[in-house]
Amino acid sequence: xxxxxxxxxxxxxxxxxxxxxxxxxxxxxxxxxxxxxxxxxxxxxxxxxxxxxxxxxxxxxxxxxxxxxxxxxxxxxxxxxxxxxxxxxxxxxxxxxxxxxxxxxxxxxxxxxxxxxxxxxxxxxxxxxxxxxxxxxxxxxxxxxxxxxxxxxxxxxxxxxxxxxxxxxxxxxxxxxxxxxxxxxxxxxxxxxxxxxxxxxxxxxxxxxxxxxxxxxxxxxx
Numbered sequence: 001x002x003x004x005x006x007x008x009x010x011x012x013x014x015x016x017x018x019x020x021x022x023x024x025x026x027x028x029x030x031x032x033x034x035x036x037x038x039x040x041x042x043x044x045x046x047x048x049x050x051x052x053x054x055x056x057x058x059x060x061x062x063x064x065x066x067x068x069x070x071x072x073x074x075x076x077x078x079x080x081x082x083x084x085x086x087x088x089x090x091x092x093x094x095x096x097x098x099x100x101x102x103x104x105x106x107x108x109x110x111x112x113x114x115x116x117x118x119x120x121x122x123x124x125x126x127x128x129x130x131x132x133x134x135x136x137x138x139x140x141x142x143x144x145x146x147x148x149x150x151x152x153x154x155x156x157x158x159x160x161x162x163x164x165x166x167x168x169x170x171x172x173x174x175x176x177x178x179x180x181x182x183x184x185x186x187x188x189x190x191x192x193x194x195x196x197x198x199x200x201x202x203x204x205x206x207x208x209x210x211x212x213x214x215x216x217x218x219x220x221x222x
Contacts, residue, residue: 008114016112023104035059035069035095038135042072045136046143052078055143060092068092072139074147091146097177099135106131106184113192123191130187138173145170 039057046055054075062069075088106127110120145166148158158166172179 020108038095070095102180102184109188126191141169142174
């Protein structure tokens with residue numbers, strides 16, 4: 001590895017640290033604004049005006065001891081408690097950890113990637129779309145898994161086979177957040193690296209002569 005390559009890699013790493021650090025810094029008011037945005041997106045994805053299940057996203061006041069800023073209420077419109085209230089469960093989330101951390105990582109990766117700016121500017125909106133779909137998928141898994149253990153409050157009844165699967169997904173996507181650092185890297189590669197650059201790493205396909213052609217792909221000496 002030449003000194004020029006080392007300097008270039010060091011520059012990329014330095015720019016990544018600066019951009020990522022600025023994006024995840026606790027800027028005043030940003031947590032509230034991002035939480036409001038994700039509650040709007042979550043409500044659009046999961047809430048329905050009609051039907052048996054009521055899903056709503058409500059704000060919470062986050063504190064240093066409990067940094068949870070969003071409450072997801074899941075209720076059965078057809079069921080009532082003895083007091084006459086809807087049967088419901090509340091799921092509290094830290095939208096900054098669940099959503100903004102992987103989003104900021106993706107943005108930083110795309111901005112410092114060693115590709116031309118037109119490709120990066122095209123890949124950024126595609127990446128943001130993909131990361132929002134990933135976040136919504138994680139929230140959906142969380143809702144299904146957490147409600148499945150409450151009698152009468154499971155939108156999707158999980159069988160004994162699927163319950164451990166959803167438990168593991170919920171633990172990985174929401175509790176541990178390990179996938180939040182892996183998926184942005186994969187997504188960055190998917191939106192920036194063209195297929196032609198990936199093909200050398202794929203198994204080679206056997207070369208075949210064209211149908212009807214006297215050439216079979218081999219060259220022989222006269």
